[in-house]
Amino acid sequence: MLTPSQAGFRRLLPLLRPHLRELLWGGCCMVIYVGSFPLLVQLAGDLFPALGSGDLARVLQLIGLALLIFAVQKIAQFGQDSLLAGPALLVSQDLRRDLFRRLQTVELGALEKLSAGDLTYRFTEDADRVSEVLYKTIHDTVPSVLQLVAVLGMMLWLDWKLTLAILLLAPVIVWLISLFGARVMAATERSQKKVSELAGLLGEAIEGLPLVRAFAAEPWLQDRFETEIDQHRQARHRTYSLVALQHPVVGIIEVVGLFAVLALGAWRIQSGDLSIAGLSSYLTGLIVLIDPIAHVTNNFNEFQQGQASLRRLREIEREPQEAADPADAQAIGALQGDLVFDQVSFGYDPAQPVLRQLNLRVDAGQVLAIVGPSGAGKSTLLSLLLRFNTAQQGEIRLDGTDISLMRARELRQQVALVPQRTTVFSGTIAEAIRFGRRATDDEVRDAARLANADDFIRALPDGYDTQLEERGTNVSGGQLQRIAIARAVLGNPALLLLDEATSALDAEAEAAVQLGLKQAMKGRTVLVIAHRLATVQEADRIVVLEKGAVVDRGTHDELMQRGGRYRELCERQFIRDRQKS
Structure with a gap:
């Protein structure tokens, strides 16, 4: 029966x-x-x-x-x-x-x-x-x-x-x-x-x-x-x-x-x-x-x-699983942060690629800003770098090693993400910064200072032992974002990925977060995605993506002088060429 x-x-x-x-x-x-x-x-x-x-x-x-x-x-x-x-x-x-x-x-x-x-x-x-x-x-x-x-x-x-x-x-x-x-x-x-x-x-x-x-x-x-x-x-x-x-x-x-x-x-x-x-x-x-x-x-x-x-x-x-680590995966150790996208193509539907033969190089310690309209492939680029998805063609290399040959966990320990919308689990602020990693109290405080978060955390009644409520509703959006920055830099990553990290903040909160970001970015390779183009003007280089391909690149001043898509995007947001201001 x-x-x-x-x-x-x-x-x-x-x-x-x-x-x-x-x-x-x-x-x-x-x-x-x-x-x-x-x-x-x-x-x-x-x-x-x-x-x-x-x-x-x-x-x-x-x-x-x-x-x-x-x-x-x-x-x-x-x-x-x-x-x-x-x-x-x-x-x-x-x-x-x-x-x-x-x-x-x-x-x-x-x-x-x-x-x-x-x-x-x-x-x-x-x-x-x-x-x-x-x-x-x-x-x-x-x-x-x-x-x-x-x-x-x-x-x-x-x-x-x-x-x-x-x-x-x-x-x-x-x-x-x-x-x-x-x-x-x-x-x-x-x-x-x-x-x-x-x-x-x-x-x-x-x-x-x-x-x-x-x-x-x-x-x-x-x-x-x-x-x-x-x-x-x-x-x-x-x-x-x-x-x-x-x-x-x-x-x-x-x-x-x-x-x-x-x-x-x-x-x-x-x-x-x-x-x-x-x-x-x-x-x-x-x-x-x-x-x-x-x-x-x-x-x-x-x-x-x-x-x-x-x-x-x-x-x-x-349900489909993430690609497994290769049997002969290489131990990567500490990375410098040299990043290369070599002829990278990817599409969630292979018949409709989101990125098309993308070529990109970022030297260690450089800040690269990636701009472009919605659907250009900016966030997809970050998901490939974190191995959330795998490129169908081409290679992504860190310090000369194809990331597909690395263990995903080791790679992600070297690449930190600050997302647009911060997600935290209930627990203390110190636990939110550690996020499951082993770190001393001094290391947690150092990461918070680097993220411009130490002062407001110490001002709370229980300091670093303050309990975060579900979704962090008992702190402000700017404070929550600075906790996310501290969480990202705690492990001293070689690469820092900023995905619209200040787009949801008001001017005062954005200023505090921008200070934390500037301190966190020092000595690291940084990829910045932003729709608000005022936040990327200080980048070493700016890349303009459209329909999955690079259509222009250079500094803010170079791109503004050259005209084209970047200047058009800036003018839509009422940003003027700094040389003329």
């Missing part, structure tokens, strides 16, 4: 191997627990005739023996449940850990298409459901199946003809359970999809509430939310209805079987083929079978729901 599916619960079996000791001890307890049922069935058969004859001593003896067996059974059940819970939870933990590690290597283009709310639901609710199914399978479904086998064996021994007649109903029950299970899994997948969509909408709504209010769009958002929760309710109701229908259908078959046993048993007693004691044991065994059948039925429904959850988790494995 529990046949392997595309989700492949059997693929989780290797994760159980490290926990064989707990599984073996839990299995021993399970054998004791299941083995007690045939003994209790036999005792029940002996007890009824003793009650009928009025043999009090025999009744008390049988009751005492039954209590002893029952006590041993419950102790074994506790051992079984407690010992087997650990491996099931650890497997879920290992599954989460492995999938999260894999998520961190998903190509950024693919990652940006995934819903944060959906991913959150998969790593929380779906992973918990998989854990629950594993636990129930190990500690409940397996014992229930063994109990069915043990008690049915006892019933076959008591009266095989009567048991064979009852077993004619078994295929019907199995078929019904499988039929309902398949429909429950399909309904569960629809329900989980709706939950993921609801989680995604909630994430968008919470982040976008200021925008919603600014446009007075609250009724529109409320209507969207109510539509989502209604679709979610309908999907969940479909699942509940299927489960609710299954119980009475299977229950009716069980009752039919019980009455059939009573009728056949009475006939066999009348014919002298079965004793009262045998029928008592037989009926007790039949009653004992009802509970494991109910457990297997319920657990199969949950197993199917777990299949849906596991399938959704496994979908993460099918």
Whole structure:
């Protein structure tokens, strides 16, 4: 009945191997627990005739023996449940850990298409459901199946003809359970999809509430939310209805079987083929079978729901991964920062290149500004340098070594990024600057001073131990950007990448950040991307990109004198040639 599916619960079996000791001890307890049922069935058969004859001593003896067996059974059940819970939870933990590690290597283009709310639901609710199914399978479904086998064996021994007649109903029950299970899994997948969509909408709504209010769009958002929760309710109701229908259908078959046993048993007693004691044991065994059948039925429904959850988790494995480091990757050590783009072409769709045979050279310690209209390929150039994407043609060389021959982690430790929109994780300011790296308090403070951030950090009530709230909302945008600069220069990178680092700031905040940037840029190779061209005039060289190709290059003064695309862009922003000002 529990046949392997595309989700492949059997693929989780290797994760159980490290926990064989707990599984073996839990299995021993399970054998004791299941083995007690045939003994209790036999005792029940002996007890009824003793009650009928009025043999009090025999009744008390049988009751005492039954209590002893029952006590041993419950102790074994506790051992079984407690010992087997650990491996099931650890497997879920290992599954989460492995999938999260894999998520961190998903190509950024693919990652940006995934819903944060959906991913959150998969790593929380779906992973918990998989854990629950594993636990129930190990500690409940397996014992229930063994109990069915043990008690049915006892019933076959008591009266095989009567048991064979009852077993004619078994295929019907199995078929019904499988039929309902398949429909429950399909309904569960629809329900989980709706939950993921609801989680995604909630994430968008919470982040976008200021925008919603600014446009007075609250009724529109409320209507969207109510539509989502209604679709979610309908999907969940479909699942509940299927489960609710299954119980009475299977229950009716069980009752039919019980009455059939009573009728056949009475006939066999009348014919002298079965004793009262045998029928008592037989009926007790039949009653004992009802509970494991109910457990297997319920657990199969949950197993199917777990299949849906596991399938959704496994979908993460099918997302395209970043290119792996080459087997013969070279150790790069400390870089000087000489950078060359040699005939580099790249396109997210190879048929539509974003960069076309790009040639660019930046000497160590130089500041290169990259300007151009939106879509020219500026940010793509930085993503190639960080190995977020791989060039389809040409080479990018650092200190003469093709970056595709380097280990990605070592490369990124030498190339630091200050993005347009700063992302920080909750924690202290010192932890935000360290960002998972090992650094002393003095090194953190030195990086903050270099970024022009030390003064405002020390002025905070808890200094470097000040807790940053989610998304850094308890500090200003300029302060957050200076923390990002400190984070970038902490590891003393050879290359510093500035991607619109001041575009979202007001004039006062921009001035403070610009001072931090000037200090951070000293002695490093720097690539600056900026739409606000006033921020790139001091660069050693400026490159103008358009449609993925370099259309002009030079200093600010040279480009302004020459006219062309750069001057046109500057004049649109009301920047005048400094020689004429």
